[in-house]
Amino acid sequence: MPAHIPSPSPSAPLSPSLVVAALRAGGCVFAEDEAELILATARTPDELTTMVDRRVAGLPLEHVLGWAEFHGLRIAVEPGVFVPRRRTEFLVTQALTRVPHAALVVDLCCGSGAVGAALAAVLGRVELHAADIDPAAVRCARRNVTGHVHTGDLFEALPGELRGRVDILAANVPYVPTDAVALLPAEARDHEPLTALDGGTDGLDLLRRVAAAAPDWLAPGGCVFVETSEHQAPTAVEAFTRAGLTACLAESEELYAHVVIGAKGA
Known part of the structure; x- marks a missing residue:
């Protein structure tokens, strides 16, 4: 069963500790670094929950974020597309x-x-x-x-x-x-x-x-x-x-x- 973080109320601040804990429980080795990127990308609490759930389910981080950093550029990356290394x-x-x-x-x-x-x-x-x-x-x-x-x-x-x-x-x-x-x-x-x-x-x-x-x-x-x-x-x-x-x-x-x-x- 994938790890899951509860959806915060619209007025509640996004909790970095909750995100890190969920990613770590899901086996993400660099949970702190990934949490920082996900928190910076998510626009709403619901989107944050969805992104963490997708990452814990095994999707590449870049597919979760929708982008990959490459040679100083932010490259759009969609699900099912090769992630630039x-x-x-x-x-x-x-x-x-x-x-x-x-x-x-x-x-x-x-x-x-x-x-x-x-x-x-x-x-x-x-x-x-x-x-x-x-x-x-x-x-x-x-x-x-x-x-x-x-x-x-x-x-x-x-x-x-x-x-x-x-x-x-x-x-x-x-x-x-x-x-x-x-x-x-x-x-x-x-x-x-x-x-x-x-x-x-x-x-x-x-x-x-x-x-x-x-x-x-x-x-x-x-x-x-x-x-x-x-x-x-x-x-x-x-x-x-x-x-x-x-x-x-x-x-x-x-x-x-x-x-x-x-x-x-x-």
Whole structure:
């Protein structure tokens, strides 16, 4: 039975201690921090009760709040949409460092559109295209992205006129091996779309497809950036090299992030 907090009367102040106690009883490790965010977001006592009940029932905090913090931005996140991970901020940083004057950016497997939104926020006047195969993600991305958001499978979603013009191709493809999806935390396994998690037998099916097609879409000097895991990284680098890209691996110990970068020659 989920923990539940009683609804305060309209005149009663919201009690942080009640919220913390309910979250802690529901198994939330960072109950104090989560309580602070929920209390700051809830507009009424009834909404507060509903939000705490949903969190205790196992919904990701970001789905409860309706937003996630990412690269200094507040990204709208809807139920059923992949929650942007803080480690993916490293991919954004790498893209901005290596292609600081990008004019055309594509965010493939965009989910909520967090990566594209973060890149555009720093780059300023940039042509941004985002795409996802999941209609729910596309609806959510349109709330976050000032640009073009397309529905479809990887490059099939993109307008043909982008071919050969992309300066930054960010592709946060799913990379969990199929057999490992069941081992993910329940928040991801039960509340995020399988298409955003399952990367095939070894987790690299979509990465290989991106690597194979990227050279046709990149502008001279353009780069593709894909997040992967530490143990998958060597195979991912090989896939980029085999596609004719100059490939390397960037790592962040702090975020435990691994980004494979493929550059097209000038």
